[in-house]
Amino acid sequence: xxxxxxxxxxxxxxxxxxxxxxxxxxxxxxxxxxxxxxxxxxxxxxxxxxxxxxxxxxxxxxxxxxxxxxxxxxxxxxxxxxxxxxxxxxxxxxxxxxxxxxxxxxxxxxxxxxxxxxxxxxxxxxxxxxxxxxxxxxxxxxxxxxxxxxxxxxxxxxxxxxxxxxxxxxxxxxxxxxxxxxxxxxxxxxxxxxxxxxxxxxxxxxxxxxxxxxxxxxxxxxxxxxxxxxxxxxxxxxxxxxxxxxxxxxxxxxxxxxxxxxxxxxxxxxxxxxxxxxxxxxxxxxxxxxxxxxxxxxxxxxxxxxxxxxxxxxxxxxxxxxxxx
Amino acid sequence: xxxxxxxxxxxxxxxxxxxxxxxxxxxxxxxxxxxxxxxxxxxxxxxxxxxxxxxxxxxxxxxxxxxxxxxxxxxxxxxxxxxxxxxxxxxxxxxxxxxxxxxxxxxxxxxxxxxxxxxxxxxxxxxxxxxxxxxxxxxxxxxxxxxxxxxxxxxxxxxxxxxxxxxxxxxxxxxxxxxxxxxxxxxxxxxxxxxxxxxxxxxxxxxxxxxxxxxxxxxxxxxxxxxxxxxxxxxxxxxxxxxxxxxxxxxxxxxxxxxxxxxxxxxxxxxxxxxxxxxxxxxxxxxxxxxxxxxxxxxxxxxxxxxxxxxxxxxxxxxxxxxxxxxxxxxxxxxxxxxx
Numbered sequence: 001x002x003x004x005x006x007x008x009x010x011x012x013x014x015x016x017x018x019x020x021x022x023x024x025x026x027x028x029x030x031x032x033x034x035x036x037x038x039x040x041x042x043x044x045x046x047x048x049x050x051x052x053x054x055x056x057x058x059x060x061x062x063x064x065x066x067x068x069x070x071x072x073x074x075x076x077x078x079x080x081x082x083x084x085x086x087x088x089x090x091x092x093x094x095x096x097x098x099x100x101x102x103x104x105x106x107x108x109x110x111x112x113x114x115x116x117x118x119x120x121x122x123x124x125x126x127x128x129x130x131x132x133x134x135x136x137x138x139x140x141x142x143x144x145x146x147x148x149x150x151x152x153x154x155x156x157x158x159x160x161x162x163x164x165x166x167x168x169x170x171x172x173x174x175x176x177x178x179x180x181x182x183x184x185x186x187x188x189x190x191x192x193x194x195x196x197x198x199x200x201x202x203x204x205x206x207x208x209x210x211x212x213x214x215x216x217x218x219x220x221x222x223x224x225x226x227x228x229x230x231x232x233x234x235x236x237x238x239x240x241x242x243x244x245x246x247x248x249x250x251x252x253x254x255x256x257x258x259x260x261x262x263x264x265x266x267x268x269x270x271x272x273x274x275x276x277x278x279x280x281x282x283x284x285x286x287x288x289x290x291x292x293x294x295x296x297x298x299x300x301x302x303x304x305x306x307x308x309x310x311x312x313x314x315x316x317x318x319x320x321x322x323x324x325x
Numbered sequence: 326x327x328x329x330x331x332x333x334x335x336x337x338x339x340x341x342x343x344x345x346x347x348x349x350x351x352x353x354x355x356x357x358x359x360x361x362x363x364x365x366x367x368x369x370x371x372x373x374x375x376x377x378x379x380x381x382x383x384x385x386x387x388x389x390x391x392x393x394x395x396x397x398x399x400x401x402x403x404x405x406x407x408x409x410x411x412x413x414x415x416x417x418x419x420x421x422x423x424x425x426x427x428x429x430x431x432x433x434x435x436x437x438x439x440x441x442x443x444x445x446x447x448x449x450x451x452x453x454x455x456x457x458x459x460x461x462x463x464x465x466x467x468x469x470x471x472x473x474x475x476x477x478x479x480x481x482x483x484x485x486x487x488x489x490x491x492x493x494x495x496x497x498x499x500x501x502x503x504x505x506x507x508x509x510x511x512x513x514x515x516x517x518x519x520x521x522x523x524x525x526x527x528x529x530x531x532x533x534x535x536x537x538x539x540x541x542x543x544x545x546x547x548x549x550x551x552x553x554x555x556x557x558x559x560x561x562x563x564x565x566x567x568x569x570x571x572x573x574x575x576x577x578x579x580x581x582x583x584x585x586x587x588x589x590x591x592x593x594x595x596x597x598x599x600x601x602x603x604x605x606x607x608x609x610x611x612x613x614x615x616x617x618x619x620x621x622x623x624x625x626x627x628x629x630x631x632x633x634x635x636x637x638x639x640x641x642x643x644x645x646x647x648x649x650x651x652x653x654x655x656x657x658x659x660x661x662x663x664x665x
């Protein structure tokens with residue numbers, strides 16, 4: 001059996017699945033318990049698991065992530081919420097300098113089995129300080145795993161994999177996806193980090209996307225099909241580990257690559273994917289390696305302006321036509 | 326000219342502490358002193374690279390708190406963490422080898438002076454970003470409480486850490502969650518090269534803030550091992566029995582500069598002299614005064630000297646880490662791979 005649920009419902013189901021399975025899993029964050037989360041993605045967890053395991057915190061991001069880190073080093077498997085991914089800037093020391101390096105600096109004396117989940121990205125007209133897509137911040141730090149699901153099934157499966165992983169995992173939920181729906185089968189769902197999925201097979205161009213860009217890439221593929229262009233759409237799902245095998249196999253088949261990133265242009269994950277393809281299979285490429293990103297500007301608040309800068313279906317279509325021409 | 330800040334007069338009261346404990350406290354102080362002196366020399370000889378931050382003159386705090394701790398308690402140190410690591414019983418060989426960047430170092434040569442860690446001794450790491458370890462230490466305390474153990478966490482930090490946000494976030498959460506944690510501020514009066522009093526809104530940077538977070542304001546003579554030990558025992562008992570967090574501000578002084586390259590000449594001469602006269606090693610006189618035989622004291626000193634010599638030789642003789650060690654333990658599976 002399967003049912004249609006929202007991305008938002010999938011978050012609560014994912015957390016509950018792991019908390020039922022493992023008593024060492026605890027969940028902390030701002031407004032996550034009694035209020036059920038500002039995006040209502042954690043409703044019901046306090047009732048089921050109680051105030052010791054589902055715990056509200058003050059607005060103290062360093063205290064939240066520090067608590068998660070210290071607990072992960074001493075026997076718990078904490079989940080910590082940072083309400084908006086923009087707020088990671090206030091506790092980036094704990095993430096990038098403490099969590100990411102401690103396993104290495106101690107030469108493996110400790111491991112840090114923890115998950116930071118956070119609402120990431122634009123599309124909700126929240127303006128420049130509540131809309132950033134910051135997955136590339138995390139991607140560039142050795143020692144952090146980086147996951148960004150595009151649909152309810154992957155929210156559950158990848159989250160389960162993140163909780164069961166013995167490393168710090170950054171779990172980026174694209175906040176405009178919370179109301180979107182997808183089919184989810186009954187029973188436990190567990191996916192594997194570092195595995196991309198081919199959402200749609202094609203032969204003319206490989207389109208690599210992440211999170212909210214996946215459905216736009218699929219829409220673009222529909223339009224391209226009407227023009228006789230067959231696009232293969234890959235949902236990268238995680239940036240670290242990066243499933244380069246699936247990307248390279250696809251590019252070898254199609255000879256063309258387009259990446260679709262929500263983040264601003266410079267040093268986005270697409271640059272890494274493009275450089276890997278350029279280094280390792282350039283001889284198979286027949287068109288310009290093309291990146292579609294948000295231009296290198298902060299996200300504006302007005303709906304007209306935000307829609308102008310976020311990668312649109314039309315820009316993806318245009319990018320693919322450029323790549324195949 | 327900076328105004329000299331002199332130590333408070335020593336306490337006249339003799340605390341009720343067993344001779345056996347006093348000998349252990351003295352052993353700790355001597356061990357930390359001799360180790361740090363040797364570490365300094367090895368720096369000057371070019372055998373220790375990078376930087377180091379010594380606890381010379383501040384040994385009574387690590388000694389007193391370490392002696393009050395139980396083997397399964399947790400310690401979180403700063404980049405000035407040799408003393409706090411050793412005070413948990415970590416062998417000198419492994420610490421010295423880590424300073425020398427050797428394979429046999431406690432972190433396999435990948436941590437160095439500022440990141441000493443020995444999980445098997447409860448030393449959960451030394452953190453080199455000011456204040457960052459305070460919220461992390463909370464996490465260990467939270468975990469102990471959640472798991473239903475009665476382990477207590479000690480978090481050491483300097484006066485300079487009291488003006489950073491993480492300090493305040495950590496104190497608040499520790500109290501709100503009533504965590505079994507003891508915060509120990511080593512107030513050595515100098516925030517690196519600047520008098521802490523010139524950049525802090527209150528006289529006692531830790532204790533005066535503790536009261537704002539529902540904790541008692543405790544300021545003690547951090548150069549008296551008995552006093553440190555006594556307060557640590559009380560704070561640990563309180564935490565272990567569910568009484569929540571404590572803050573101890575221990576007044577002390579660095580005998581040297583902030584770090585390896587700093588001779589500390591910016592400090593008023595009168596201040597330096599007054600504090601040097603209050604050396605934690607004066608504790609030797611108390612041992613004699615309470616009737617401990619000088620031969621027992623001398624034995625501790627001789628054994629410690631021999632142990633430091635031995636640790637130095639063993640560390641010098643050890644190999645540097647194999648080059649492949651640069652690529653291990655990025656991840657919990659031991660590897661460093663980022664792609665499939």
